[in-house]
Amino acid sequence: xxxxxxxxxxxxxxxxxxxxxxxxxxxxxxxxxxxxxxxxxxxxxxxxxxxxxxxxxxxxxxxxxxxxxxxxxxxxxxxxxxx
Amino acid sequence: xxxxxxxxxxxxxxxxxxxxxxxxxxxxxxxxxxxxxxxxxxxxxxxxxxxxxxxxxxxxxxxxxxxxxxxxxxxxxxxxxxxxxxxxxxxxxxxxxxxxxxxxxxxxxxxxxxxxxxxxxxxxxxxxxxxxxxxxxxxxxxxxxxxxxxxxxxxxxxxxxxxxxxxxxxxxxxxxxxxxxxxxxxxxxxxxxxxxxxxxxxxxxxxxxxxxxxxxxxxxxxxxxxxxxxxxxxxxxxxxxxxxxxxxxxxxxxxxxxxxxxxxxxxxxxxxxxxxxxxxxxxxxxxxxxxxxxxxxxxxxxxxxxxxxxxxxxxxxxxxxxxxxxxxxxxxxxxxxxxxxxxxxxxxxxxxxxxxxxxxxxxxxxxxxxxxxxxxxxxxxxxxxxxxxxxxxxxxxxxxxxxxxxxxxxxxxxxxxxxxxxxxxxxxxxxxxxxxxxxxxxxxxxxxxxxxxxxxxxxxxxxxxxxxxxxxxxxxxxxxxxxxxxxxxxxxxxxxxxxxxxxxxxxxxxxxxxxxxxxxxxxxxxxxxxxxxxxxxxxxxxxxxxxxxxxxxxxxxxxxxxxxxxxxxxxxxxxxxxxxxxxxxxxxxxxxxxxxxxxxxxxxxx
Numbered sequence: 001x002x003x004x005x006x007x008x009x010x011x012x013x014x015x016x017x018x019x020x021x022x023x024x025x026x027x028x029x030x031x032x033x034x035x036x037x038x039x040x041x042x043x044x045x046x047x048x049x050x051x052x053x054x055x056x057x058x059x060x061x062x063x064x065x066x067x068x069x070x071x072x073x074x075x076x077x078x079x080x081x082x083x
Numbered sequence: 084x085x086x087x088x089x090x091x092x093x094x095x096x097x098x099x100x101x102x103x104x105x106x107x108x109x110x111x112x113x114x115x116x117x118x119x120x121x122x123x124x125x126x127x128x129x130x131x132x133x134x135x136x137x138x139x140x141x142x143x144x145x146x147x148x149x150x151x152x153x154x155x156x157x158x159x160x161x162x163x164x165x166x167x168x169x170x171x172x173x174x175x176x177x178x179x180x181x182x183x184x185x186x187x188x189x190x191x192x193x194x195x196x197x198x199x200x201x202x203x204x205x206x207x208x209x210x211x212x213x214x215x216x217x218x219x220x221x222x223x224x225x226x227x228x229x230x231x232x233x234x235x236x237x238x239x240x241x242x243x244x245x246x247x248x249x250x251x252x253x254x255x256x257x258x259x260x261x262x263x264x265x266x267x268x269x270x271x272x273x274x275x276x277x278x279x280x281x282x283x284x285x286x287x288x289x290x291x292x293x294x295x296x297x298x299x300x301x302x303x304x305x306x307x308x309x310x311x312x313x314x315x316x317x318x319x320x321x322x323x324x325x326x327x328x329x330x331x332x333x334x335x336x337x338x339x340x341x342x343x344x345x346x347x348x349x350x351x352x353x354x355x356x357x358x359x360x361x362x363x364x365x366x367x368x369x370x371x372x373x374x375x376x377x378x379x380x381x382x383x384x385x386x387x388x389x390x391x392x393x394x395x396x397x398x399x400x401x402x403x404x405x406x407x408x409x410x411x412x413x414x415x416x417x418x419x420x421x422x423x424x425x426x427x428x429x430x431x432x433x434x435x436x437x438x439x440x441x442x443x444x445x446x447x448x449x450x451x452x453x454x455x456x457x458x459x460x461x462x463x464x465x466x467x468x469x470x471x472x473x474x475x476x477x478x479x480x481x482x483x484x485x486x487x488x489x490x491x492x493x494x495x496x497x498x499x500x501x502x503x504x505x506x507x508x509x510x511x512x513x514x515x516x517x518x519x520x521x522x523x524x525x526x527x528x529x530x531x532x533x534x535x536x537x538x539x540x541x542x543x544x545x546x547x548x549x550x551x552x553x554x555x556x557x558x559x560x561x562x563x564x565x566x567x568x569x570x571x572x573x574x575x576x577x578x579x580x581x582x583x584x585x586x587x588x589x590x591x592x593x594x595x596x597x598x599x600x601x602x603x604x605x606x607x608x609x610x611x612x613x614x615x616x617x618x619x620x621x622x623x624x625x626x627x628x629x630x631x632x633x634x635x636x637x638x639x640x641x642x643x644x645x646x647x648x649x650x651x652x653x654x655x656x657x658x659x660x661x662x663x664x665x666x667x668x669x670x671x672x673x674x675x676x677x678x679x680x681x682x683x684x685x686x687x688x689x
Contacts, residue, residue: 009354048555050334052333055335077330077333083410
């Protein structure tokens with residue numbers, strides 16, 4: 001199934017080749033989770049990420065289990081911090 | 084050692100100076116920088132004093148680790164009673180000035196009174212001169228720094244100065260050092276201007292010593308390694324603080340159009356990717372990153388503006404590299420004004436550094452003015468013929484310069500958002516706390532941030548607590564009081580060391596403990612360090628209560644309490660301050676009115 005994926009400028013380098021800016025259309029397996037997508041992209045493991053699925057915040061504990069559906073809009077961002 | 088054990092006191096009224104031993108009893112209780120300077124301030128002034136009167140005192144303070152080999156050791160703080168807020172102000176900066184002041188032999192520089200004429204200070208170790216500033220009064224920060232170095236034939240001199248904004252009493256004027264680092268918030272530059280003090284040029288050659296050099300260098304090596312390996316540190320180095328803008332927009336916590344919205348559709352035109360992507364002329368905004376003294380993070384940005392951009396097409400003097408966009412500047416000039424022209428934002432940033440102003444307060448004030456204009460409470464005749472609608476990039480750049488120079492409607496903007504909104508009949512449009520404008524995080528999406536804003540002792544601030552992990556996990560007011568209180572105490576301690584808060588990308592209290600305990604004489608446990616932070620926080624609170632603040636001031640504007648977030652992950656939510664405040668006071672050991680109990684004061688030795 002296909003999902004649309006958005007990242008921050010800093011994580012855009014992990015998007016598949018041919019992606020434009022910090023957005024990509026991504027083919028994922030049925031039953032994929034946000035954490036599975038992080039693995040698929042090769043994001044550093046053990047780090048904390050902000051995950052927003054279809055406009056809803058997904059807390060860290062749910063990032064392992066929440067199943068994605070076809071055409072979902074997933075955003076994976078670095079953790080919020082001060083600047 | 085690590086402290087220089089010496090204070091330089093300047094009386095500007097009679098043009099005298101003297102040195103005195105650092106009060107080591109206070110240093111042992113408050114460490115240095117923010118905490119120690121706050122103690123000196125509290126002991127020096129009446130909390131009800133007019134901040135812009137000669138009776139206010141302005142303190143430049145280093146910490147025990149300032150100028151040492153520890154990473155990020157260039158920090159210093161400017162502590163005074165802030166004119167923007169009427170509260171205690173602690174405004175902290177990097178660059179190289181702080182370390183240079185320490186190398187000249189001083190922990191603290193205390194400025195009292197008011198000079199009858201404009202002056203500047205020239206300090207070379209124990210040689211201290213108070214010299215006429217007639218030739219630089221009325222000129223910019225950038226000109227002042229260049230002039231001082233030439234005047235004294237000393238390119239190694241480090242300079243902290245005010246621009247015209249500080250001279251003119253702009254309520255959010257900064258003290259700028261090293262051209263584009265600033266003690267930015269609460270109007271500390273206006274206090275310096277009120278004292279007729281234009282600049283401080285300092286050159287030091289004395290170095291610093293630490294208590295246990297071998298153990299200290301082991302701690303430096305270990306803590307540097309942690310920073311080097313940290314993903315958070317790498318993000319700051321590669322993209323700077325503006326990397327946060329994509330996440331905040333996605334989260335729906337990016338304040339837009341004076342907090343009427345929480346997401347900005349122009350984010351991709353002002354984010355770090357936009358800073359590194361060639362525009363239609365092939366121009367790339369970002370040149371490189373930049374580090375402060377001794378810093379292994381290097382979050383600063385150095386940028387330049389497209390020569391064909393309207394701001395500089397006829398102004399070759401601005402065709403050079405200078406300070407680039409950081410998150411707070413991008414937020415305050417971008418979404419808050421609905422402007423997505425990256426070169427316009429960069430130019431307005433130049434104006435802030437050149438004339439000495441806080442970009443957060445300026446941007447939020449202009450945002451309020453734009454809302455007033457669109458409501459009809461301000462007319463084109465009052466804004467120098469300028470259409471002050473949201474989205475007008477030219478209004479941003481022109482008003483930034485006018486405010487810096489004190490011209491036309493810029494004088495009104497120099498009042499800050501609270502006074503401006505009150506003057507034009509809409510006090511409810513002021514977005515801030517205790518008179519200080521909000522940074523770029525909407526408290527409806529980040530509830531802990533809202534609690535941090537209302538309880539920050541210098542008015543709305545994002546840098547005096549850290550509840551980001553809790554805010555990401557839960558977007559209600561539940562469970563925010565303790566992490567807010569604990570992080571405030573921790574941050575107050577870090578702000579008192581002489582190191583940068585951004586080290587928390589990799590460090591916790593144990594890392595600060597290793598460094599402080601090796602550098603400073605005496606035993607510095609983690610508990611003692613955190614307690615010193617708690618002591619500082621309560622001391623600041625006591626000052627504010629004595630200055631006239633009450634529980635009623637620990638609150639957000641109605642817009643955030645009553646109007647739900649229109650979009651984003653917190654859609655439909657309002658800020659839950661009324662729920663969080665009683666829990667917070669209890670965590671603090673304060674009464675239900677927000678006053679530290681005798682037991683709390685006694686426990687902290689206050």
